Every structure is written in C-alpha cells, then in structure tokens.
Amino acid sequence: MTRTPLNRRLAEFGTTIFAEMSALATSTGSINLGQGFPDTDGPLEVREAAERALREGRGNQYPPGPGVPELRTAIADHQRARYGLDHDPDTEVLVTAGATEAIAASLLALVEPGDEVIALEPYYDSYAACVAMAGGTRVPVTLRPQRDPRGGGGRYVLDLDELRAAVTPRTRLILLNTPHNPTGTVLSRAELTAIAELAVERDLLVVSDEVYEHLVFDGAEHVPIASLPGMRERTVTIGSAGKTYSFTGWKVGWTTASPELTAAVRSAKQFLTYVSSGPFQYAIAEALRLPDAYYEGLRADLQAKRDLLGEGLAQAGFEVYRPQGTYFVTTDIRPLGSGDGFAFCRSLPERAGVVAIPNAVFYDHREAGAPFVRFAFCKRTDVLQEAVDRLKRLG
Numbered sequence: 352m353t354r355t356p357l358n359r360r361l362a363e364f365g366t367t368i369f370a371e372m373s374a375l376a377t378s379t380g381s382i383n384l385g386q387g388f389p390d391t392d393g394p395l396e397v398r399e400a401a402e403r404a405l406r407e408g409r410g411n412q413y414p415p416g417p418g419v420p421e422l423r424t425a426i427a428d429h430q431r432a433r434y435g436l437d438h439d440p441d442t443e444v445l446v447t448a449g450a451t452e453a454i455a456a457s458l459l460a461l462v463e464p465g466d467e468v469i470a471l472e473p474y475y476d477s478y479a480a481c482v483a484m485a486g487g488t489r490v491p492v493t494l495r496p497q498r499d500p501r502g503g504g505g506r507y508v509l510d511l512d513e514l515r516a517a518v519t520p521r522t523r524l525i526l527l528n529t530p531h532n533p534t535g536t537v538l539s540r541a542e543l544t545a546i547a548e549l550a551v552e553r554d555l556l557v558v559s560d561e562v563y564e565h566l567v568f569d570g571a572e573h574v575p576i577a578s579l580p581g582m583r584e585r586t587v588t589i590g591s592a593g594k595t596y597s598f599t600g601w602k603v604g605w606t607t608a609s610p611e612l613t614a615a616v617r618s619a620k621q622f623l624t625y626v627s628s629g630p631f632q633y634a635i636a637e638a639l640r641l642p643d644a645y646y647e648g649l650r651a652d653l654q655a656k657r658d659l660l661g662e663g664l665a666q667a668g669f670e671v672y673r674p675q676g677t678y679f680v681t682t683d684i685r686p687l688g689s690g691d692g693f694a695f696c697r698s699l700p701e702r703a704g705v706v707a708i709p710n711a712v713f714y715d716h717r718e719a720g721a722p723f724v725r726f727a728f729c730k731r732t733d734v735l736q737e738a739v740d741r742l743k744r745l746g
C-alpha cells in the first residue's frame with residue numbers, strides 16, 4: 352500500500368487522549384477523573400420507562416427519522432417552559448444519536464469546503480474532527496484564564512474583540528459551547544448579546560452546544576443564544592440527555608432550529624445513523640417532564656462535589672479555576688512545579704493513583720493550554736474524597 356489508510360482530513364486526529372488515559376487508569380488501578388461520565392446512573396423511573404418501552408415494543412424497530420413524536424413534543428415543551436423558545440415539534444426538532452451526532456450533522460450540513468468555523472478554544476475534541484470532515488477550516492478563539500485578584504484561579508474569559516477580529520468574509524458559523532467544557536465558563540447574557548450582534552451584523556450561523564444547560568452553579572443563568580434578538584432563525588441549538596439525566600450510554604441528543612436549518616441538518620443526519628436509541632427516546636420523553644426538584648437536586652449534588660474536589664485540589668497545591676457550570680474543573684499545575692500537562696497526567700497515575708486530562712489536547716495553540724489539567728467531578732462523593740486524599744500526598 353503506497354497510501355496511508357487514513358485520509359488527509361483526519362490524519363491529525365490519532366487516538367484520543369481519553370482512550371490512553373482510561374487505559375492507564377485500568378492498568379494502574381487509578382481513580383479515573385479523566386473522562387466525563389457519571390459513576391451512578393440516572394433516575395430509576397427513567398430506567399423503568401426504558402424497560403417498559405422495550406417490553407411493550409415501542410422503539411425496537413426503526414423509529415421515525417426525526418425522532419419519536421413523544422420525544423420531539425417533550426423537547427419543544429422543555430424549550431418553551433425553560434427559555435420561552437417556541438418550536439414546532441414536527442419541523443423544528445430533530446432527535447440525534449447524542450449531541451455528538453448533532454454536532455457532526457450540523458457541520459456536515461452547513462459548512463462548504465473552505466468555509467471558516469470559529470470555535471472557542473479550548474474546545475470539545477469532536478469539534479475539530481467534524482469541521483475537518485466537513486472540509487472546513489477551524490478558527491480558534493482562545494478563552495483566557497483570568498486570575499482572581501483575591502487569590503486562586505478565577506474564570507476563563509472570552510475576548511470579544513478577538514472574536515470580532517476572527518470573522519472574515521469566509522466565516523460561515525460560530526460553534527459555541529456554553530456552559531463550556533473544559534473551562535466551566537458560563538457565557539453571560541451580555542457576552543452572548545455581543546456574540547449575537549456580531550452574528551447578525553456579519554450574517555453568520557451559530558451552532559450552540561448546550562449539553563450542560565442544567566449544570567450551572569451559584570445561581571448562574573444559562574441563556575440559549577437562540578433566545579436573543581435576531582438569533583432564532585440563524586441558530587442550531589444542541590441538547591443531550593446524557594448529561595442532564597446521567598445516561599451517557601443511551602446517546603439521545605437533539606437539535607432545535609428553524610424549519611430550514613432543521614431540514615438541512617436532517618439531510619446530513621439521515622445518512623449518518625438514520626435513527627438510533629428507539630426505546631430510550633420514549634424514556635427521555637418522560638425524563639424531560641421530571642419536576643423542577645430533579646434539576647435542583649442535580650445541581651446541588653454537583654455543586655457540592657465541585658466544592659469537595661476544588662477545595663481538595665487547592666489544598667493539594669493546584670491553582671483551581673472554579674467552574675460556574677459543567678462537571679469539570681480546570682487547574683493550573685505550575686504551583687506544583689510542572690508546566691507540562693501531558694507529562695504531569697502521564698505520571699499522575701503512578702504518583703498519586705488518579706487520572707486527569709491535559710487541557711492542551713483541547714487547543715490548537717497548545718502552549719496556551721500547556722500548564723492546565725482537567726478533572727471530572729461527576730463521581731460518587733467517596734470516590735472524590737479518596738481522590739483528594741491521594742492527591743494531597745503529591746508533592
């Protein structure tokens with residue numbers, strides 16, 4: 352064979368760091384705070400709903416292409432009740448195989464080869480691969496860590512001037528993510544308004560990944576950019592049941608958007624998976640109708656876990672950037688005498704029996720992410736406590 356098997360578009364995307372780090376966790380018996388999945392399953396009544404659907408033969412054969420009507424209606428009701436966004440379940444809601452397929456289908460549908468796609472850096476790893484598969488060019492705009500003047504890490508901040516300067520005549524869309532993985536930043540209404548004004552002024556589309564919409568802390572507000580003036584017709588909003596209901600293995604995600612954008616995304620989606628997760632779609636339709644107490648409980652639980660891990664990491668010598676959302680915490684490892692997150696994460700299992708992810712993997716400008724390391728806190732309290740105890744013995 353004279354040609355390498357992998358095509359040029361994907362050549363730069365080898366095995367993900369998550370595979371390497373999870374294998375390390377297994378071989379060293381470490382606590383895996385690398386990959387972001389909960390170690391307890393979501394509500395029993397939602398699992399029972401899936402079981403009922405399986406038994407009753409709902410969704411065991413190909414469900415309708417756009418998703419089962421019960422789920423599309425529940426998604427539309429959720430968007431209306433929470434955000435005042437009105438969507439027709441038949442023409443403006445599309446069920447996907449997790450947010451991952453929603454991202455892929457949106458980019459494959461909306462991007463022409465040569466189009467530029469602006470993404471906030473550090474970014475979720477599938478963004479770069481999907482932009483590449485669509486033949487687009489990714490243009491990262493870097494969120495910068497802003498230290499808290501009272502000491503410790505502060506918040507990662509978007510420089511709106513940098514964002515404006517990144518727009519060129521070839522820019523097709525902005526790929527947003529709020530609450531933001533891995534930094535935990537929740538974009539404020541003022542920041543989102545500025546992004547919306549830019550999108551309207553430069554006639555850009557926005558694909559807004561909001562999979563952590565319910566995981567916001569300290570009273571922070573999640574604002575879907577689609578709810579801002581001029582944005583409904585130019586935004587594809589992405590949600591996922593994986594994060595909200597702790598069923599990451601079920602792969603139920605969705606998009607909400609105008610009929611034109613939904614039809615475009617559906618055109619790509621139908622040739623990716625066509626359909627997926629039949630019985631789980633019925634179960635998530637029920638999950639979306641859980642009372643507010645469920646979401647309050649989820650937030651309170653995760654906020655307490657954030658504080659447990661964050662305070663433990665600070666006591667172990669890390670500088671901690673306290674997240675306002677998601678279930679990840681970013682730390683600066685320089686106070687521990689290292690500026691190389693890769694080397695640090697590769698040695699951490701041996702040194703402390705804990706696995707984390709080097710933030711540099713989420714950057715094009717790797718040097719900007721070099722001294723930062725991400726830990727997930729969607730784990731049981733006893734697991735987090737044990738991780739903290741182990742990390743305190745570092746040094």
Ligand SMILES: Cc1ncc(COP(=O)(O)O)c(C=O)c1O
Pocket residue numbers: 387448449450451452475528532560562590591592593594599602603604
């Ligand atoms: C920002 C972001 N988007 C999308 C996804 C993927 O979501 P799903 O599991 O629904 O495909 C993740 C999962 O970690 C994520 O962090």
